[in-house]
Amino acid sequence: MHLKYIxxxxxxxxxxxxxxxxxxxxxxxxxxxxxxKVFPNNKILLINKYNDSWGLDTLVDYYFSTKxxxxxxxPDDILKSGKYERPYTYLEIPxxxxxxxxxxxxxxxxxxxxxxxxxxSSKIAEFLGYDKLFKVEYDTVFDLDELRATERDINSFDDYxxxxxxxxxxxxxxxxxxxxxxxxxxxSKIFKDFTVISKDEEFWDLCKRIGxxxxxxxxxxxxxxxxIRKSVTLNGIExxxxxxxxxxxxxxxxxxxxxxxxxxxxxxxxxxxxGSKSGDEHNKENEIVVFYVAKGKYEERREMVHTWxxxxxESTGVTIYEKDIxxxxxxxxxxxxxxxxxxxxxxxxxxxxxxxxRLTPNDIKQIDPRFVFNQ
Numbered sequence: 001m002h003l004k005y006i007x008x009x010x011x012x013x014x015x016x017x018x019x020x021x022x023x024x025x026x027x028x029x030x031x032x033x034x035x036x037k038v039f040p041n042n043k044i045l046l047i048n049k050y051n052d053s054w055g056l057d058t059l060v061d062y063y064f065s066t067k068x069x070x071x072x073x074x075p076d077d078i079l080k081s082g083k084y085e086r087p088y089t090y091l092e093i094p095x096x097x098x099x100x101x102x103x104x105x106x107x108x109x110x111x112x113x114x115x116x117x118x119x120x121s122s123k124i125a126e127f128l129g130y131d132k133l134f135k136v137e138y139d140t141v142f143d144l145d146e147l148r149a150t151e152r153d154i155n156s157f158d159d160y161x162x163x164x165x166x167x168x169x170x171x172x173x174x175x176x177x178x179x180x181x182x183x184x185x186x187x188s189k190i191f192k193d194f195t196v197i198s199k200d201e202e203f204w205d206l207c208k209r210i211g212x213x214x215x216x217x218x219x220x221x222x223x224x225x226x227x228i229r230k231s232v233t234l235n236g237i238e239x240x241x242x243x244x245x246x247x248x249x250x251x252x253x254x255x256x257x258x259x260x261x262x263x264x265x266x267x268x269x270x271x272x273x274x275g276s277k278s279g280d281e282h283n284k285e286n287e288i289v290v291f292y293v294a295k296g297k298y299e300e301r302r303e304m305v306h307t308w309x310x311x312x313x314e315s316t317g318v319t320i321y322e323k324d325i326x327x328x329x330x331x332x333x334x335x336x337x338x339x340x341x342x343x344x345x346x347x348x349x350x351x352x353x354x355x356x357x358r359l360t361p362n363d364i365k366q367i368d369p370r371f372v373f374n375q
Contacts, residue, residue, distance in 0.1 A: 011155050011185070012130040013042050015060070016117040017138035018049045024255055025054035028138040032059050035136070038147045039154075045124060045133075047117050062128070064120060068113035071203050071215055073105055078204065078213050085176075085214030089264070090169055091293060093332055096373040098272065098291050099169075100264060103368060108215040112197040114181065115206070115220055122191040132157065134185045143249035153237055154185060160225060160236035161185025163243040175211075175226070178218040180243035182252045185236075190228050265296030266353045268307045268327055269334075271345060272371040273364050286338045286361050289371040292325065293332040298351075304328050306350040314342040314358065334371065339364065 013035055019025045028046075035044060043061040046053075049068045057063035078084050087108060088101040102108075117135070125133050134154045153161055164180035197203050207213045212223035228234060244252055272289040294305045304326050311321040321337055345357040359367075 010130065011042060011132045011134050012125050012128070013039060013044045014121045014133050014135040015044065015046045015138050016114070016135055017046060019052060019054055019056070019138070020050045022054065024138065025056060027141070027255055029056055029059065031136065031138060031140060031142070032056065034142050034144060034147065038144060038151065045121060047120060049113055062124065064124060066116070066120065068110065068116065069198070070109035071112050072109070072200055075204055083213040085212065085216065085219065087214065087216045088169065091295065091332070096371055098270070098293065099370045099372060100270065101368045101370060108217065111215040111217045111220060112203045114217040116196050118186065118221065119191045119194050119196050122186070122188040125188045126192070130188065132185065132187055134161065135183070137182050137252070139253060139255040140182060141251040141254055143247065146247040146250050157185050157237045158235040159187040159190065160234065162222070162236065162238045163241070163246060165238045165240050166242070176219060177222055178216070179222050181217055181221060182243050184221070189232070190225060190234070194224070265298065266349070266351065267347065267355060268292055268294060268305055268349055268353070269309050269347065270369040271357065271359070271367060272369040273367040275370045275372040286340055286364065288337050288339055288364060288367070289334050290321070290323070290337060291332070291334040291369070291371060292327050294327045294329045299329045302329050308348050310346045311337070311343050314344050
């Protein structure tokens with residue numbers, strides 16, 4: 001790479017990728033072609049977290065290969081302090097809120113990799129003489145008219161261009177908000193004083209620095225922006241609309257790796273512990289909620305799911321609860337039960353999901369999903 005003078009209004013386009021197989025590479029290749037069509041005068045930097053470029057390095061102006069890592073279990077002192085922000089999705093209905101809490105590992109463990117792409121691209125941009133960057137995830141399939149509609153913002157924002165600026169959920173801190181990182185604009189100066197993270201300890205040090213303890217990069221990036229804003233004046237463009245709603249014809253995350261973010265809604269029903277709006281556990285001992293809802297891909301495809309759930313006594317084999325039901329998208333239903341002995345729970349759907357759970361009364365408080373009643 002060589003240093004050159006560049007007009008400060010020009011924006012470097014960045015593609016953040018993990019080209020571990022041909023399908024990923026071909027999707028990224030198509031994205032490069034689309035960016036060339038809409039932004040023929042802008043240069044493209046491709047960051048690849050895999051050791052094979054599949055020849056795509058020849059199709060972009062700048063190429064950087066790196067190797068990432070997965071952030072593991074949060075330190076005990078952070079967990080005990082109550083500072084850790086555990087990710088969850090939720091659904092509010094008239095009786096209360098279904099909270100789908102995620103485990104401490106195997107969800108968003110690639111957060112440091114994503115953060116590093118911001119740092120790496122900013123360092124490269126600064127070296128090349130660019131002030132601003134617009135980053136896109138490699139498996140984004142743009143509608144070209146929607147992409148063209150962003151051109152003015154992409155080439156004119158000052159310090160940041162954020163989509164999906166919003167607060168979600170009841171339990172986030174007042175100062176916290178999240179943004180969508182599928183497409184995002186930022187100035188190289190925002191990440192100027194940050195370095196690439198190479199081990200867990202460095203990630204948790206970053207969390208301490210920015211005041212956000214969690215592995216959800218959608219919160220990490222705005223926390224960095226707010227940290228920098230304490231000492232530097234920042235100006236930018238913010239859209240409160242989720243990126244998938246703002247660009248309804250564009251497809252995001254077209255090649256998501258199988259994981260809880262994409263498969264969590266396959267489990268119908270969800271077995272839930274019970275909580276209250278005060279933040280304390282519900283005062284009814286041994287209570288669970290069996291919650292049925294067709295969300296995720298089923299909701300998107302308007303697809304009905306036929307599911308069967310049976311709960312039986314482990315010792316006697318007697319059936320305590322059984323339901324065979326077709327769940328339509330947009331429909332929800334739940335049952336409240338009390339578990340006073342070890343039970344075996346079997347769940348099966350016509351979409352291929354099958355699971356067996358052993359649950360004791362002492363295990364109930366450890367269940368990840370939770371239902372919080374309004375009263």
